[in-house]
Amino acid sequence: MERTGEAMEQAINYLKTNRERYLEELKALLAIPSISSDPERKGAMMECAEHCTDLLKAAGIENAAVKETSGHPVVTGSLMDAPGKPTILIYGHLDVQPVDPLDLWEKDPFEAHVKNDRLVARGTADDKGQVFMHIKAVEAVLKTVGRLPVNVKFILESEEEIGSPNLASFLEANKDMLNADFVVVSDSGMLAEGKPAITYGLRGMTYLEIEVTGPNRDLHSGTYGGAVANPAEILVRLLASVKDNQGRILIPGFYDRVIDLTGEERELFAKVPHDDAKYMSDLGVEELWGEAGYSTREQTGTRPTFEVNGIYGGFTGHGAKTVLPARATAKVSSRLVPDQDPDEIVELTEKFFRDNAPKSVSVKVTRFHGGRPTVTPIDRPYIKAAERALSESFNHEVYFLREGGSIPIVADFKTILGLDSLLLGYALPDARTHSPNENIHLPTFYTGMESLVRCLYYFAE
Ligand code: BES
Ligand code: MN
Ligand code: MN
Numbered sequence: 001m002e003r004t005g006e007a008m009e010q011a012i013n014y015l016k017t018n019r020e021r022y023l024e025e026l027k028a029l030l031a032i033p034s035i036s037s038d039p040e041r042k043g044a045m046m047e048c049a050e051h052c053t054d055l056l057k058a059a060g061i062e063n064a065a066v067k068e069t070s071g072h073p074v075v076t077g078s079l080m081d082a083p084g085k086p087t088i089l090i091y092g093h094l095d096v097q098p099v100d101p102l103d104l105w106e107k108d109p110f111e112a113h114v115k116n117d118r119l120v121a122r123g124t125a126d127d128k129g130q131v132f133m134h135i136k137a138v139e140a141v142l143k144t145v146g147r148l149p150v151n152v153k154f155i156l157e158s159e160e161e162i163g164s165p166n167l168a169s170f171l172e173a174n175k176d177m178l179n180a181d182f183v184v185v186s187d188s189g190m191l192a193e194g195k196p197a198i199t200y201g202l203r204g205m206t207y208l209e210i211e212v213t214g215p216n217r218d219l220h221s222g223t224y225g226g227a228v229a230n231p232a233e234i235l236v237r238l239l240a241s242v243k244d245n246q247g248r249i250l251i252p253g254f255y256d257r258v259i260d261l262t263g264e265e266r267e268l269f270a271k272v273p274h275d276d277a278k279y280m281s282d283l284g285v286e287e288l289w290g291e292a293g294y295s296t297r298e299q300t301g302t303r304p305t306f307e308v309n310g311i312y313g314g315f316t317g318h319g320a321k322t323v324l325p326a327r328a329t330a331k332v333s334s335r336l337v338p339d340q341d342p343d344e345i346v347e348l349t350e351k352f353f354r355d356n357a358p359k360s361v362s363v364k365v366t367r368f369h370g371g372r373p374t375v376t377p378i379d380r381p382y383i384k385a386a387e388r389a390l391s392e393s394f395n396h397e398v399y400f401l402r403e404g405g406s407i408p409i410v411a412d413f414k415t416i417l418g419l420d421s422l423l424l425g426y427a428l429p430d431a432r433t434h435s436p437n438e439n440i441h442l443p444t445f446y447t448g449m450e451s452l453v454r455c456l457y458y459f460a461e
Pocket of ligand 3: 434
């Protein structure tokens with residue numbers, strides 16, 4: 001026990017004395033434009049994977065290596081030097097979202113700069129910064145104590161932001177190599193500055209595009225308007241008919257598998273501090289608009305949604321053009337909760353649009369990626385260990401959250417490898433993930449690394 005304390009202290013001191021170097025090293029990682037959805041960045045994806053392999057090697061994970069897939073690469077590495085102790089599989093993603101709209105960034109999104117205690121760049125919070133924290137927590141222990149208290153394995157993918165299309169088959173093909181006791185994922189957030197959190201639930205998703213086509217060409221809206229169905233109008237009618245005025249989704253069967261919150265869980269949710277007034281002023285809205293009967297955190301963490309992500313068609317240029325467009329398109333998605341099945345929901349959604357479209361138009365549906373929702377058990381010893389590590393490091397109690405975002409591979413860790421995931425996230429609510437000026441709060445970044453060192457030790461107990 002005493003030894004554990006000393007070892008942790010040495011590693012934590014190392015983190016403190018290396019802060020400047022870590023900041024510079026993180027900037028170098030962030031400088032690689034690893035946008036997985038952009039075919040022009042294929043080289044950057046490989047460069048980023050190689051760069052991380054070098055970071056792992058420098059930390060002391062000597063067998064770190066880049067593994068090719070039919071898409072972007074995966075980085076793996078392991079250090080199995082603690083016989084009889086648990087093995088943790090550390091997962092993170094090296095890819096980032098696109099940076100547009102570029103003009104809303106204060107500086108180049110790949111040239112990280114510090115402002116108001118925050119490091120600003122694409123990938124700081126989601127997720128290169130958080131991956132980096134794990135690598136450096138391991139490095140700090142290896143460079144001081146010389147040996148890790150648990151066995152660790154790393155799996156860093158490069159396709160999370162495009163739905164991890166090749167990772168499930170990588171897990172299938174490498175079950176033995178990835179065998180562990182549980183997965184640690186740092187790709188989520190804290191409740192607020194100084195308020196650490198463990199996330200135990202993520203929503204799943206389905207994503208599709210709906211194209212409505214009417215006449216065989218764009219028409220003069222004066223000559224034909226009034227007699228011919230307008231695809232843009234039909235599309236918005238269809239979209240608007242998905243929900244009632246209480247925010248409930250009217251797609252038949254949509255809620256059939258949704259597991260209602262237990263009274264106990266609602267109590268747990270009620271304990272998490274949340275201020276709707278602040279939430280609204282942060283977002284610049286006068287009112288919230290969600291499913292009736294649920295709190296904001298319940299709505300985003302435990303209820304399924306239907307969202308229009310984008311809608312386009314007809315004339316969108318300068319000035320006015322009188323036209324009845326031949327077609328209109330919307331990109332729509334649903335966030336899913338246990339036990340909804342993405343394949344089933346995509347079927348039901350597609351059927352809803354087909355069944356409700358008038359004969360005056362035709363509907364074409366294209367399906368994109370999906371992922372299953374997860375809720376992981378919170379009564380495990382490693383959860384208690386992480387809770388202790390976080391509360392000691394941040395000097396604050398830990399909140400247990402179900403988050404609205406999706407990390408599709410978490411469900412696959414369970415079904416393919418049989419592993420539950422511990423989601424320890426360090427992004428703050430104003431991290432602006434997927435948005436311009438994404439950032440990580442540096443004091444949280446530094447304290448977070450210390451908490452990860454403590455985790456390694458408490459997992460071993
Ligand atoms: N890190 C996020 C997911 C997340 C966000 C978890 C907030 C917890 C809290 C992840 O990188 C992400 O953005 N996922 C995508 C899903 C993917 C299939 C495009 C998402 O949620 O939209
Ligand atoms: Mn992420
Ligand atoms: Mn993301």
